[in-house]
Amino acid sequence: MTIWPVELYSYVFQLACTDDGSTVLNLSLVSKQFREIARPFLYQSLVLSTPQKSGLLLEKTKNLLPHLRRIEHLFIAPTHDADHETCSPNNTIILRIVQLAAPTLKTLVLIAPCLITGTSLISFLFRLQYPNLEELTIAGLYPFSFHWGSFPRLTRLHFAGGNRNPHGLFQVGALDEAFPALTHLRVSGIARALSFVDEL
Template sequence: MDAIPPEIWSEIFSFACTDDGSTGRALSRVSRAVQIISKSSKYQSICVLGPNQLLKLFGLLSALSPRARKVKYLFVACLDECAEFGGADHGAQTIRQFYLNTEMNATGQALEQLLQLVSPSLVALQIHRTKIYRQSVLLDMEFPVLSELTLHGPFKSTDPRPPECLFPNLRRIHIHHFVHHPTQFLQQIVRVAPKITHLHVPQRSFSAYDIQVALGILQPIVSSSELSQLPDSLQQLVIELEPAPSSLDSWASNIRGEQHRRKFHKISQRDARIRLADGRDDWIPVVEAKERWIS
């Protein structure tokens, strides 16, 4: 090891620490020399599952200096399906106790404070299967270097005009499974992330009219202040279509669903940037989401 400069080892460790945090923890136990050299990469990539890990990580990072807590890649999945990862020390019974005893407000505050700690260095963030309501379409805090954001779960859109350019370097946005759909969904995204290149959203996020105006296919018939065009930087828009109508649905529901699907198919033929994807009416399991994130 002495034959290679520490700076080279540091780069190697940085490339190695892109999993759920296991590699960083393992390197810190190899030797004192490796522990010191790999220290800057130890928390580079972290996976947090459940409120217990969330609170432990927050306490750990709070005790470190800003230079030592540079988290670049963060995956958070709170409460749902955490029992899948329960071991001898954190079995299903323990998970149930955390679920019952942890207040959602307290967990939400811990998540917000954790994100504030790591926001200066965060490059990629995925928040998956959480019942914590966020207050905006994306997140209402500044992430100066964040380039990729994936959000699964509900939000309450209380502020129709969030601060501008909270995500100056955000390029890829994937939003999935939320309940409340604001009337100014696209406007909020363009306002806070003006340089997006890839956007993946559910069909119900907007009407066929709204997306045609946003893409410049149609001219707006209302005030331009109420609608926004997507930026020229956009390279791909993936629209996750609603699941195909079921035989159990009402006749009227089937007709409406099919009409909406046809409208979006026609729109996709007019703009090569649009790709249609079949929607999933069930939640993506935490295990699958974690594997995608690591890969």
Template sequence: MEHLAMELLLEIFDLACADDALAARSLSLVSRRVHEASRPFRFRIVSLYATTANLQAFIHSIGVERKRSPNILPKCRHLFLQCPNTREWGQDATLTLKDALMSTSASLDERYSGILSYSERGRTSGTRNQWTEHLSSLLDIVAQDLETFTLVAGSDLDGSIFPSSFPALRELSVVARGFPLDFDPNTGHRYRFPSLRHFHFASLGDSEKSPGDLATLIPRAPKLTHLRISHLPRQRNLSALIRLYRKDGPHTAFANLERVLIQPVPPSERCGPSIMYCDFVTRLWCSARPARVPVYLVPGDVKLHGADHQAFVRKAKEEWQDRIAGGEGCWVVKEDWVNRSDVGHVVPWHLLLMGQPSRVERWTLEEGFLSPAEMNWMNTV
């Protein structure tokens, strides 16, 4: 390996460093020559708590790396960004990114962790404008090579933080209280996702708030095949959602769409499903029957009912890591989650059974949600 041409080393490392950066970490310890050749691959997978200080550190470090090797530019392929809440825009880091990447001290082995992580301790002053500017700069730097991107927003975001197109992005996940991407062409910003295949939006909180009009994504992601909406609060009006997958919808609505996954907010573990919850999931289930693509109603995660923000962060990060490793992440489905019935009023029993069974049986009997055959089935499980 010491005698191979640098071009060959880079080709080999490009194929070898397709994991969670463990290969890049190991290569950096082989020899000085291999250490230098493997430097750009340490930026391939990045997880960042996006305070102002951490954003500055990342931008500085990747800028230094680009200047020292203009012919071998570092490429970030997979990015996880956890945005701070309003009080933490200027939160500082106890270990800067430059130290984490550039230090050669043997006592700092954690700097080589497969996915770069940054401390969330310490506080400094910062403004939202500074934070937005640095976040936009970071996305500008990584946009051309990014393949998977998960964004966890602690507060409402302005669409102007996304100034670039993402030509290689194939999977995008957004966790927020409302859909934060403003795709209005009149804003002067260009949002283009020509390679996007999977889009996942997870709604934060349990409040009855619409996740926003996801139809704004339609002209920006022409190749989208998989759409998932998680932790969807109860909606009085489902028309905006149904338009995305109904048979008589606009032909431009995700022409390549193959499947839709919808995960409603689960009922309280203590109280079980209420009549309003049963009504909501039943309307969702019935709307899926005439859909032009399979629509899967995914059972909600009861542990996330009323959970704090960090629970959503952990779940989003686990799914992101699983997808990088080649897993299915949040895209696992079961055939009994989809309504394929052509006739009759079918109820999603797998969602009704999420609460306490005794309460489910009482509600379904009183309200007549289940047929006698379905009730007989429930009594046998």
């Protein structure tokens, strides 16, 4: 069945498999050869929202070789019931998945609305190393202390909601050190933030 070199198929698969996973699954059904070529792209783009989905993903990926669990785009929105004081119990699972994905991540979106566990989840994520991360969006109460060298290639950073008045975000001085390649900073969801406006 091989008409072109495997490397060319692999490159085409990499470009094509950035959707919700349906493309890579369909390519895997074409032939045994296509299934083997598509395997490294099976987890390229992921959305995690339920404890069941997160737990299943961790079970499937924790023992895979790194080249077979190359996660490049990750969207995390743990379930949270605003009417109750309960949060998703799968933070440890989410943290483990992000640890496994951190070396290959290019985009990361974390929506952590839970006041009980969201802040600690975000704080932990800021302590990991992301050598290839280019875009980061955080929705939740984010810390102002960032670790130097964790985000060497990050160019786009979006703080969405969470801190309604992020006064002190620029005064700490950690943004320049933590995000040396930063070209775009967006802070949204602020209200009554005169002190933050003065800081700008």
